[in-house]
Amino acid sequence: MTAQDQALREHEEPAGSGEAARAADGSGGAGGPAGRDGRDGRDGEDGRDGQGGQGGRDPFDRDALPAPKGATGALLRSLLAPRRGRVAVAALMLLLQQAAVQAGPLLVAYAIDRAVPALRQGDHGPVVAVAAGYALCALGAGLFQYAFVAASARVNQDVLLDLRGRIFRHAQALSVDFHERYTSGRLISRSTTDVESLRELLSEGLQELVNVVLSFVSISLILLWLDLGIGAVAVASFVPLYLLVRMYRRRASAAFSARSTAIAAVIVKFAETMNGIRPVRAFRRERSNDEVFGALNRRHERRNGDAILEMARYVVGSRLVANTAVAGMVLWGAYRVADGTLALGVLAAAVLYMRRLYDPIDRLGMFLNAYESAAASLEKIAGLLAQRPTVPEPEPEAARELPPRPSGAPGREVVFEGVSFAYRTGGEVLPRFDLTLPAGQTVAVVGSTGAGKSTLAKLLARFYDPSEGRVLLDGVDLRELPSPELRRGVVMVTQEAFLFSGTVAENIAIGRPDATREEVERAAKAIGAHDFIAALPDGYDTDVRKRGGRISAGQRQLVAFARALLADPGVLILDEATSSLDIPGERAVQHAMDTVLHGRTAVVIAHRLSTVEIADRVLVMEDGRIVEDGPPERLIAGDGRFAGLHRAWRESLVG
Numbered sequence: 001m002t003a004q005d006q007a008l009r010e011h012e013e014p015a016g017s018g019e020a021a022r023a024a025d026g027s028g029g030a031g032g033p034a035g036r037d038g039r040d041g042r043d044g045e046d047g048r049d050g051q052g053g054q055g056g057r058d059p060f061d062r063d064a065l066p067a068p069k070g071a072t073g074a075l076l077r078s079l080l081a082p083r084r085g086r087v088a089v090a091a092l093m094l095l096l097q098q099a100a101v102q103a104g105p106l107l108v109a110y111a112i113d114r115a116v117p118a119l120r121q122g123d124h125g126p127v128v129a130v131a132a133g134y135a136l137c138a139l140g141a142g143l144f145q146y147a148f149v150a151a152s153a154r155v156n157q158d159v160l161l162d163l164r165g166r167i168f169r170h171a172q173a174l175s176v177d178f179h180e181r182y183t184s185g186r187l188i189s190r191s192t193t194d195v196e197s198l199r200e201l202l203s204e205g206l207q208e209l210v211n212v213v214l215s216f217v218s219i220s221l222i223l224l225w226l227d228l229g230i231g232a233v234a235v236a237s238f239v240p241l242y243l244l245v246r247m248y249r250r251r252a253s254a255a256f257s258a259r260s261t262a263i264a265a266v267i268v269k270f271a272e273t274m275n276g277i278r279p280v281r282a283f284r285r286e287r288s289n290d291e292v293f294g295a296l297n298r299r300h301e302r303r304n305g306d307a308i309l310e311m312a313r314y315v316v317g318s319r320l321v322a323n324t325a326v327a328g329m330v331l332w333g334a335y336r337v338a339d340g341t342l343a344l345g346v347l348a349a350a351v352l353y354m355r356r357l358y359d360p361i362d363r364l365g366m367f368l369n370a371y372e373s374a375a376a377s378l379e380k381i382a383g384l385l386a387q388r389p390t391v392p393e394p395e396p397e398a399a400r401e402l403p404p405r406p407s408g409a410p411g412r413e414v415v416f417e418g419v420s421f422a423y424r425t426g427g428e429v430l431p432r433f434d435l436t437l438p439a440g441q442t443v444a445v446v447g448s449t450g451a452g453k454s455t456l457a458k459l460l461a462r463f464y465d466p467s468e469g470r471v472l473l474d475g476v477d478l479r480e481l482p483s484p485e486l487r488r489g490v491v492m493v494t495q496e497a498f499l500f501s502g503t504v505a506e507n508i509a510i511g512r513p514d515a516t517r518e519e520v521e522r523a524a525k526a527i528g529a530h531d532f533i534a535a536l537p538d539g540y541d542t543d544v545r546k547r548g549g550r551i552s553a554g555q556r557q558l559v560a561f562a563r564a565l566l567a568d569p570g571v572l573i574l575d576e577a578t579s580s581l582d583i584p585g586e587r588a589v590q591h592a593m594d595t596v597l598h599g600r601t602a603v604v605i606a607h608r609l610s611t612v613e614i615a616d617r618v619l620v621m622e623d624g625r626i627v628e629d630g631p632p633e634r635l636i637a638g639d640g641r642f643a644g645l646h647r648a649w650r651e652s653l654v655g
């Protein structure tokens with residue numbers, strides 16, 4: 001098997017294929033028959049089987065998360081219900097528009113059968129009336145169409161705004177645990193391309209469907225009223241048409257599903273390559289990536305061709321049915337006109353109506369695609385909205401506040417009481433343990449990679465709740481603290497030292513949004529960040545994204561420390577950066593760290609020797625257990641793991 005074949009196989013069913021497919025389809029091919037991925041029998045339905053991840057596969061492996069039965073419909077209703085009035089106005093406008101449009105052929109019939117004979121008698125009245133009526137209907141149809149578009153566009157925009165807002169708020173409220181498994185790519189896909197496929201349905205597809213349905217009902221009734229026999233021919237032609245639509249849906253479903261998988265593979269490869277552009281360059285993967293991407297692209301082209309062919313077959317089929325029906329009607333009608341049992345005008349009107357009836361049938365196929373796509377998207381969104389935070393806010397009656405911290409008191413006491421922890425997707429990472437960190441202590445946590453240091457820190461920051469036991473802050477269970485109270489109590493500064501879009505000052509003020517500019521600057525000065533910030537083009541008002549390149553990794557850390565200093569939490573957790581800074585940079589960061597750790601309880605996941613030396617206490621972790629615990633000097637003097645680690649560190653420094 002060639003590398004290319006291998007890659008194609010690997011991309012056959014990529015994780016999150018549906019979302020990627022939607023991402024591409026959202027850009028809109030004709031009719032926008034976006035990916036039916038959620039409903040192709042693997043994604044959507046299997047997802048439900050895996051509910052809760054018990055006994056089956058992890059539901060997060062699928063693009064569509066399990067949603068309770070009826071959740072999709074309930075979501076749509078909840079979106080439309082507040083806009084009931086405008087939905088009704090839009091529906092009324094559409095009905096009136098249809099009435100104005102459908103009146104045309106009736107007027108033609110009247111003109112042929114009544115107005116022309118009257119004209120021959122010298123009576124101009126009926127012809128003038130028909131002409132005026134026709135003009136009025138045309139004008140009315142235009143006006144009602146305009147009113148419908150205006151009313152429905154507002155409903156659509158509001159619905160989409162509402163839905164996107166709900167997705168954002170909900171996702172933001174979900175726990176870290178959820179985000180680690182769902183990935184940001186899927187979330188982006190939900191709030192952009194899935195919302196977009198609903199927009200396509202609401203703004204174009206639905207109007208098309210209503211037009212088709214109204215046309216069918218009204219034209220059938222008019223034809224039956226004009227002439228029972230002719231009407232019956234028209235109604236009979238619906239049967240082959242119905243069979244055709246059914247067959248098309250089945251075949252198109254398979255074609256679009258294959259197409260969505262193919263485009264998903266293209267997008268997944270694209271995103272993967274661009275996200276990993278550095279290793280791609282470093283390992284010279286460009287050429288092999290080109291080959292794989294080219295092969296995936298060609299496969300998508302073929303699948304796209306298949307889908308277009310299906311659509312073409314449907315269009316040809318529906319026109320064949322329509323023309324056969326019209327031909328039959330004309331033939332039979334002509335004999336009856338000759339017999340004198342049918343008026344010529346009625347036959348002309350019937351033919352006009354039939355043409356009008358079959359015109360939108362081509363577009364019905366497109367509606368069906370848009371519908372399937374939007375249904376799949378809504379199902380995925382409903383699945384997302386059905387997720388509940390695994391780290392919930394306390395009920396208002398159970399919520400507690402932290403006891404007041406006397407000014408000058410050094411931080412807060414932390415107690416892990418009978419705590420054990422397992423990630424949802426894995427086995428036990430931290431076996432049951434007890435640990436007390438007295439207020440004001442600086443604790444360095446060291447250990448080999450994967451030992452559980454970050455996990456311990458994340459439990460303290462309540463990114464997760466322990467599987468067993470409690471984490472107490474000054475005697476209060478973290479689960480009883482509402483978010484704002486918890487964030488005042490515990491702050492975690494992670495390695496990445498993430499900066500949000502906005503100015504440097506705003507980034508520091510995230511620590512305490514009500515801080516004044518003086519307080520922000522004071523924090524920056526205390527940390528030793530003031531000089532470099534003042535040297536930026538706009539000082540504290542420099543936009544970190546626009547000039548992001550100017551802010552180095554070390555400087556980003558200083559900003560993150562200033563943010564933490566401003567927040568002034570009782571407990572600070574620091575995941576120290578492993579990246580080696582240059583010596584002056586390292587010193588600056590070291591100084592900043594001393595400042596930010598001072599006067600509070602601090603837990604530092606230590607990678608640097610200098611950090612360990614300023615700690616009051618060192619915890620050495622191994623396989624999720626604390627294997628050594630004591631002041632650094634004592635541990636260094638001993639002959640345990642830490643003493644060994646320390647020796648190795650020292651030697652590496654000398655080297």
Ligand SMILES: Nc1ncnc2c1ncn2[C@@H]1O[C@H](COP(=O)(O)OP(=O)(O)OP(=O)(O)O)[C@@H](O)[C@H]1O
Pocket residue numbers: 180423424425426429447448449450451452453454455456
């Ligand atoms: N989100 C997660 N889901 C499942 N397992 C996880 C998750 N995060 C970490 N683990 C597992 O938990 C164990 C401890 O990981 P942790 O990140 O706490 O180690 P660490 O000591 O901080 O390592 P490092 O120094 O490399 O950051 C590892 O075996 C890891 O594979």
